[in-house]
Amino acid sequence: xxxxxxxxxxxxxxxxxxxxxxxxxxxxxxxxxxxxxxxxxxxxxxxxxxxxxxxxxxxxxxxxxxxxxxxxxxxxxxxxxxxxxxxxxxxxxxxxxxxxxxxxxxxxxxxxxxxxxxxxxxxxxxxxxxxxxxxxxxxxxxxxxxxxxxxxxxxxxxxxxxxx
Amino acid sequence: xxxxxxxxxxxxxxxxxxxxxxxxxxxxxxxxxxxxxxxxxxxxxxxxxxxxxxxxxxxxxxxxxxxxxxxxxxxxxxxxxxxxxxxxxxxxxxxxxxxxxxxxxxxxxxxxxxxxxxxxxxxxxxxxxxxxxxxxxxxxxxxxxxxxxxxxxxxxxxxxxxxxxxxxxxxxxxxxxxxxxxxxxxxxxxxxxxxxxxxxxxxxxxxxxxxxxxxxxxxxxxxxxxxxxxxxxxxxxxxxxxxxxxxxxxxxxxxxx
Numbered sequence: 189x190x191x192x193x194x195x196x197x198x199x200x201x202x203x204x205x206x207x208x209x210x211x212x213x214x215x216x217x218x219x220x221x222x223x224x225x226x227x228x229x230x231x232x233x234x235x236x237x238x239x240x241x242x243x244x245x246x247x248x249x250x251x252x253x254x255x256x257x258x259x260x261x262x263x264x265x266x267x268x269x270x271x272x273x274x275x276x277x278x279x280x281x282x283x284x285x286x287x288x289x290x291x292x293x294x295x296x297x298x299x300x301x302x303x304x305x306x307x308x309x310x311x312x313x314x315x316x317x318x319x320x321x322x323x324x325x326x327x328x329x330x331x332x333x334x335x336x337x338x339x340x341x342x343x344x345x346x347x348x349x350x351x352x
Numbered sequence: 353x354x355x356x357x358x359x360x361x362x363x364x365x366x367x368x369x370x371x372x373x374x375x376x377x378x379x380x381x382x383x384x385x386x387x388x389x390x391x392x393x394x395x396x397x398x399x400x401x402x403x404x405x406x407x408x409x410x411x412x413x414x415x416x417x418x419x420x421x422x423x424x425x426x427x428x429x430x431x432x433x434x435x436x437x438x439x440x441x442x443x444x445x446x447x448x449x450x451x452x453x454x455x456x457x458x459x460x461x462x463x464x465x466x467x468x469x470x471x472x473x474x475x476x477x478x479x480x481x482x483x484x485x486x487x488x489x490x491x492x493x494x495x496x497x498x499x500x501x502x503x504x505x506x507x508x509x510x511x512x513x514x515x516x517x518x519x520x521x522x523x524x525x526x527x528x529x530x531x532x533x534x535x536x537x538x539x540x541x542x543x544x545x546x547x548x549x550x551x552x553x554x555x556x557x558x559x560x561x562x563x564x565x566x567x568x569x570x571x572x573x574x575x576x577x578x579x580x581x582x583x584x585x586x587x588x589x590x591x592x593x594x595x596x597x598x599x600x601x602x603x604x605x606x607x608x609x
Contacts, residue, residue: 189415189416193409193410193411194410211415211419272390273397275394276398277397277401281407299402303399303402308369313573319573324360324361324363325360328362
């Protein structure tokens with residue numbers, strides 16, 4: 189159940205809402221237990237959590253951020269600057285959390301499923317209902333964005349703390 | 353390998369999700385290209401940071417308790433509902449079914465890993481994943497040749513067995529090449545055939561059984577998978593071909609391969 193809660197918590201970004209989402213998801217899972225056709229039960233329950241969370245977000249916070257559009261806009265620009273391991277290592281927990289929360293839902297969820305929850309590409313494909321081939325390319329974009337966002341934050345941080 | 357390819361594939365490399373050959377290719381590229389090396393180092397550093405438990409939210413105990421209590425309750429309510437509407441013989445069945453449903457749900461919550469997929473299902477998923485990766489990563493073949501006498505010797509020294517390689521061009525399934533792959537924790541031979549625009553991956557590795565076994569067909573993610581044992585080789589075929597055509601192909605392998 190921790191995996192379900194962790195995903196919901198990152199998707200809706202609120203402790204109480206996440207609890208509501210998980211509870212609703214488990215009740216749905218119970219109602220549709222017949223829909224479980226073998227395979228990985230963790231991916232199955234996470235798929236339900238994910239759908240519940242997105243329905244919840246739509247109902248309570250208006251239409252989702254236009255990920256697809258955003259994806260196109262950013263894929264060309266901004267990715268030319270190289271990444272530095274050093275900058276990533278200097279980021280503190282609050283920075284990482286903020287950067288991750290600002291990512292588009294589609295990107296945030298693959299990072300949460302892979303890097304925090306440790307799911308395989310196959311499990312992610314099942315849970316997020318995308319072809320397995322999409323998982324790696326989406327992860328590549330998501331991680332690239334997250335790392336760049338951390339680098340920018342580090343840059344800004346340095347400027348405010350040590351005015352040149 | 354170009355930097356553009358490497359920048360996507362390095363994620364699969366980082367996650368241990370690539371087949372053997374792609375994995376080595378990316379590794380080599382990262383070693384040779386300083387730009388990709390620094391990108392890879394940054395990604396590794398980031399992944400290490402994200403593994404920190406600080407980023408993983410645990411479900412509050414109260415929530416776990418609430419859900420565990422809610423599940424049997426909702427099933428019981430339904431059982432009572434039937435009882436009032438339908439006389440006395442139904443509840444006996446419901447009384448029998450409800451604890452089973454509850455048990456299944458609790459097992460799902462408490463021990464999700466209990467329902468591990470059967471070996472065949474797992475293997476089927478593995479070969480489909482390999483098939484998809486071979487198409488996705490533009491790394492379908494290590495040796496591109498329609499000549500079985502070029503493809504077969506290519507495997508020498510790369511595998512501890514010699515896979516049967518036959519060209520079925522006359523039957524509409526030309527051999528186009530071969531590749532090393534990695535299935536079930538061991539290097540295997542992957543033969544690539546074509547039928548029209550469809551690609552068929554045939555994965556082969558030795559098995560203890562020598563008899564020709566009946567084939568089994570399954571569908572995974574829209575791909576058809578067929579398995580048979582022929583001449584001591586475990587043989588898995590994956591393609592987006594329809595089942596009938598894949599079946600025809602399997603027959604060729606069984607009778608002429």
